[in-house]
Amino acid sequence: MSIESSGTAEPSTPSTPSEPSATAGRAACAGATAARGGFIELDGLVKSFTVRRKAGVLRRTKHEVRAVDGISFSVARGEMVGYIGPNGAGKSTTIKMLTGILVPTSGRLTVAGLDPARERTRLARRIGVVFGQRTTLWWDLPLRDSYHLMRRMYRIPDARYRQNLDHCTELLDLGPLMDVPVRQLSLGQRMRGDIAAALLHDPEVLYLDEPTIGLDVVSKAKVREFLRTVNEELGTTVLLTTHDLTDIEQLCERVMVIDHGRLVHDGGLDALHADGGSERTLVVDLERELPPIEVEGARAVRVEGPRQWLAFPASASAAPLVAEIAAEYPLVDLSVREPAIEDVIARMYADRSAL
Numbered sequence: 001m002s003i004e005s006s007g008t009a010e011p012s013t014p015s016t017p018s019e020p021s022a023t024a025g026r027a028a029c030a031g032a033t034a035a036r037g038g039f040i041e042l043d044g045l046v047k048s049f050t051v052r053r054k055a056g057v058l059r060r061t062k063h064e065v066r067a068v069d070g071i072s073f074s075v076a077r078g079e080m081v082g083y084i085g086p087n088g089a090g091k092s093t094t095i096k097m098l099t100g101i102l103v104p105t106s107g108r109l110t111v112a113g114l115d116p117a118r119e120r121t122r123l124a125r126r127i128g129v130v131f132g133q134r135t136t137l138w139w140d141l142p143l144r145d146s147y148h149l150m151r152r153m154y155r156i157p158d159a160r161y162r163q164n165l166d167h168c169t170e171l172l173d174l175g176p177l178m179d180v181p182v183r184q185l186s187l188g189q190r191m192r193g194d195i196a197a198a199l200l201h202d203p204e205v206l207y208l209d210e211p212t213i214g215l216d217v218v219s220k221a222k223v224r225e226f227l228r229t230v231n232e233e234l235g236t237t238v239l240l241t242t243h244d245l246t247d248i249e250q251l252c253e254r255v256m257v258i259d260h261g262r263l264v265h266d267g268g269l270d271a272l273h274a275d276g277g278s279e280r281t282l283v284v285d286l287e288r289e290l291p292p293i294e295v296e297g298a299r300a301v302r303v304e305g306p307r308q309w310l311a312f313p314a315s316a317s318a319a320p321l322v323a324e325i326a327a328e329y330p331l332v333d334l335s336v337r338e339p340a341i342e343d344v345i346a347r348m349y350a351d352r353s354a355l
């Protein structure tokens with residue numbers, strides 16, 4: 001299956017025979033939660049761009065934009081990691097360096113032990129890339145023909161190509177689309193076609209840049225389910241960039257947050273809630289309308305008739321609050337609402353931009 005999706009420069013034509021890698025070896029780590037360390041390594045990675053800005057009618061001055069500003073992390077083989085951040089944070093720039101399209105300004109970077117910029121052709125055999133806003137498929141060709149071309153480009157052995165294509169066709173429901181020119185596909189169909197294309201050559205790592213952008217709910221669910229299967233069954237390492245935080249919640253145990261080119265969070269979703277000062281909400285139904293409830297450790301944030309909403313720290317237990325309210329107020333019913341990850345991230349971005 002293919003690789004380099006659009007955005008990536010010209011597809012690198014492999015110059016060496018297929019590497020042994022592939023399914024058999026990776027299947028061994030299928031489903032395993034790999035230990036940290038190893039497969040993707042960044043150490044103090046920096047990427048600066050020089051841009052010219054207007055400084056008068058005729059004058060232009062040069063400025064340096066640090067798109068990536070000293071990022072270090074390590075992703076183990078078989079991990080599926082979310083890589084998120086606000087617009088312009090440096091996500092795409094990082095991914096472009098990971099594929100070898102962009103050369104880092106400084107710092108160290110290896111993927112599968114290779115230097116992406118120097119060994120781009122060798123690396124191309126081992127990675128798959130999907131940029132949600134572009135396509136690697138040939139616009140005027142039916143899907144089937146695009147895949148044939150990719151098979152030749154990556155010199156994928158027949159049996160492996162057939163097996164991978166059948167697998168993707170079944171799981172991504174591509175059968176009825178195989179003979180349709182890419183330009184006639186809907187966005188969701190084209191995205192499924194692109195994801196299959198990125199997997200035909202059995203990449204060990206898959207970079208996904210907004211794979212669910214613009215898709216309807218059903219298509220998103222299909223894409224997510226497929227990615228989960230690829231990660232679990234083949235042990236493919238996945239780095240997922242998205243603005244749809246449901247992608248992260250449903251797929252990633254680990255999430256890295258980048259802002260202004262710097263890594264500001266690296267850990268589980270729970271830790272993200274803690275970092276973001278998350279709050280849970282106690283929704284309380286009273287027998288009658290009353291002034292806002294006053295209890296230690298929570299504050300009333302909304303009152304509507306006999307219903308009240310009380311916010312309290314996500315890390316605190318609800319039990320003592322419930323006990324106190326039940327003892328002092330005419331309680332009819334209550335429920336606890338978990339914080340939405342969207343709110344946590346929004347608060348995190350807002351707090352940082354206020355610095």
Ligand SMILES: Nc1ncnc2c1ncn2[C@@H]1O[C@H](COP(=O)(O)OP(=O)(O)OP(=O)(O)O)[C@@H](O)[C@H]1O
Nearest residue numbers: 049051065067085086087088089090091092093094
């Ligand atoms: N080729 C370039 N020349 C100059 N500046 C660039 C270039 N590419 C990116 N930048 C700048 O680097 C910063 C990071 O951009 P990048 O595209 O990596 O962000 P992003 O996190 O992917 O954003 P988005 O979520 O909007 O796609 C931005 O300020 C952007 O304007």
